[in-house]
Amino acid sequence: MIITLRVNGQDHDVFVEPRRLLADVLRKDLKLPGTHLGCEHGVCGACTVLIDGLPARACITLAAQAEGSEITTIEGIGTPGDLHPVQEAFAEAHGLQCGFCTPGFVLTACELVKRSAGMSDDEVRDALAGNICRCTGYVNIVKAVRLAEREAADD
Ligand code: FES
Ligand code: FES
Incomplete structure (x- = not known):
């Protein structure tokens, strides 16, 4: 089937099998490798993207399901020379080491910081529980989420 995916503000017509996963289309067809694949069964959160502004796991989302939605990948929020404020906060607070989990955490955090102001740290941890990091802790x-949240509030 031919579907049109809107990714990072651009429309892409792609020819896919109905069972093809969004993560594979993003990484292979659209050459956007920032969506990482870890567990490939919906557990680790490495493949998190935003679909209509909400975090979603691209490894268990069919590409065809995402047609008609606004998809945002890590490539769509900042560049190495112009980081997104959440990416800056992760860098400043040392919220990453190897970086494998980081795109998923950053995209989850992009949505979280819009609603985390009244949350306790434990509630923020709960909200991040769908993303797993194996090296930073x-x-x-x-801390990075709290920093990004404060900076968003100051804007
Ligand atoms: S790769 Fe998708 S949740 Fe782990
Ligand atoms: S920074 Fe290495 S897995 Fe999270």
Whole structure:
């Protein structure tokens, strides 16, 4: 089937099997490798993208399901020379080490910081529970979210 996916503000017509996963279309067809694949069964959150502004796991989403939605990948929110404020906060708070989980965390955090102002740190941890990091630990990731949240509030 031919579907049209709107990714990072651009429409792409892609020819896919109905069972083809969004993560594979993003990474292979659209050459957007920032959507990482870890577990490939919906557990680790490495493949998180935003679909209509909400975090979604691209490894368990069919590409065809995302037609008609606004998809945002890590490539769509910042560039190495012009980081998104959430990316800056992760860098400043040392919220990453190897970086494999980071695109998923950053996109989850992009949505979270819009509603986390009244949350406790434990509630922020709960909200991040769908993303797994195997090397940084979560202390600095929570700090990064809190930093990004404060900076968003100051804007
Ligand atoms: S790769 Fe999608 S949740 Fe792990
Ligand atoms: S920074 Fe390495 S897995 Fe999270």
